[in-house]
Amino acid sequence: MPNQNLAVPELAAIQIDGMTRSSFLMKSALAAGAVYGTATVGPFVKQAFAQEGGGGDVDILNFALTLEYLEAAYYDMGLKEVKGLKGDAKAVAEQLAKDENEHVEFLMSAISDAGGEPVKAPGVQFMDAFASQDSFLKLAQTFEDTGVSAYNGAAPQIQSKDILAAAGSIVQIEGRHAALIRFLNGVDITEGAFDKTLEMEEVLQAVQPFITS
Amino acid sequence: MEETRLEAPREGTALGEIERDATSRKRFLKLVGGTGAASALAILVAACGDDEETSGTTGGTETTQEPSTGESTQADNGDVEIVNYALTLEYLEADFYQQVLDSGEITDKAIAEAAKKIGMNEQEHVDALKATVEQLGGTPATAPETKFEDVIAGGPKMILATAAQVENIGAAAYLGQAGNIKSPEILAAALSIHTVEARHAAALNQLAGNKFQGNDPVVGSIPDGAFAKPMTMEQVLKKVQPFIAA
Numbered sequence: 001m002p003n004q005n006l007a008v009p010e011l012a013a014i015q016i017d018g019m020t021r022s023s024f025l026m027k028s029a030l031a032a033g034a035v036y037g038t039a040t041v042g043p044f045v046k047q048a049f050a051q052e053g054g055g056g057d058v059d060i061l062n063f064a065l066t067l068e069y070l071e072a073a074y075y076d077m078g079l080k081e082v083k084g085l086k087g088d089a090k091a092v093a094e095q096l097a098k099d100e101n102e103h104v105e106f107l108m109s110a111i112s113d114a115g116g117e118p119v120k121a122p123g124v125q126f127m128d129a130f131a132s133q134d135s136f137l138k139l140a141q142t143f144e145d146t147g148v149s150a151y152n153g154a155a156p157q158i159q160s161k162d163i164l165a166a167a168g169s170i171v172q173i174e175g176r177h178a179a180l181i182r183f184l185n186g187v188d189i190t191e192g193a194f195d196k197t198l199e200m201e202e203v204l205q206a207v208q209p210f211i212t213s
Numbered sequence: 214m215e216e217t218r219l220e221a222p223r224e225g226t227a228l229g230e231i232e233r234d235a236t237s238r239k240r241f242l243k244l245v246g247g248t249g250a251a252s253a254l255a256i257l258v259a260a261c262g263d264d265e266e267t268s269g270t271t272g273g274t275e276t277t278q279e280p281s282t283g284e285s286t287q288a289d290n291g292d293v294e295i296v297n298y299a300l301t302l303e304y305l306e307a308d309f310y311q312q313v314l315d316s317g318e319i320t321d322k323a324i325a326e327a328a329k330k331i332g333m334n335e336q337e338h339v340d341a342l343k344a345t346v347e348q349l350g351g352t353p354a355t356a357p358e359t360k361f362e363d364v365i366a367g368g369p370k371m372i373l374a375t376a377a378q379v380e381n382i383g384a385a386a387y388l389g390q391a392g393n394i395k396s397p398e399i400l401a402a403a404l405s406i407h408t409v410e411a412r413h414a415a416a417l418n419q420l421a422g423n424k425f426q427g428n429d430p431v432v433g434s435i436p437d438g439a440f441a442k443p444m445t446m447e448q449v450l451k452k453v454q455p456f457i458a459a
Contacts, residue, residue, distance in 0.1 A: 155400070155404055156398075165392050172388055172407060173435060175407075179413070193406070
């Protein structure tokens, strides 16, 4: 049991009900602040929701960009740090690193094209996820599943047809990644016939432990 | 990680409830797969895309793409056609896995188990899409007569290769329609199926021994690289034509 104490946020455990975005952000910032220090959380929260409720597609793209930064960093770092990473697991990690970095590049230019300002890459920390191939793949599964649910949750709110098409094109890749990782982990490739959706607030809470600034 | 239930239900919370509560999720899936399909889909469709009201904090300045009619399930004829198109593809997939399993050609236990699970997902998609068409006031497409005899006679290798391709086509088909769907609720439902098709596609290509990318655009676990390509109805129908008898 290599990562018994790894803080993997299980999607099923996420509970945010009846909260407005502001009150949620305040609460999560306070909760996370208690662990990591309020000063380190504030900037990210502000950055990720820079134009709360008013930025439309640009907000959604920046939200997606933040997730892609996190995923790209995870695989880039994992490829360097996970000892004994080999075979299919290594090949998959390399492919996923490539894809996530391409998503980052694309989203940055899409945001600029839409007249927005791409958020900066957040500081990240992945605790002991790189301790072994098993723990690395386990957290990767959470990230990919969260990515699927995040895009699926946000996509119906996208106004621009082009941006919707791009989001659809990316989320399909996230789904494929999730299945490849789950395949390596020896678990079911889906949880039922319909992928869950998550709201931005829920996603933010899920990834908060891995964001340091 | 306890799962507490908050007392006050918020508006449009049915899907949120399903997401958060394993018990109601199981109930939902059971419903969708059974005779209660119509009502379960009603919950799904009614709940999806209804989040703005509860998460927005800007005092009603947010607008949705659809004119507000108070009817969250209204959709135009185009959506019915798209859902029927998806339904036809799902019929095809579900029937394929059923025939494969019935044939006994797959002797590898792990692969048979995967085919069974994926086939069950496809059947749930069939049931959900049928119910959606009905809910939109349309008539669900009837199941096409299929022609998988040659593929199945070709043995496990050909079966897997075909399944891998069909799932890639299915994922591309959903992606090709995302921008054409008018109703945000139907879009949300289609997306939640789309990524499941993507998962099937990646896993089956892996099982079939395909690389990330293949020589053919519909071969590979990530055949288009970081950005999936859509397929039009014409492209899809041409690809699946060999499997349709009538």
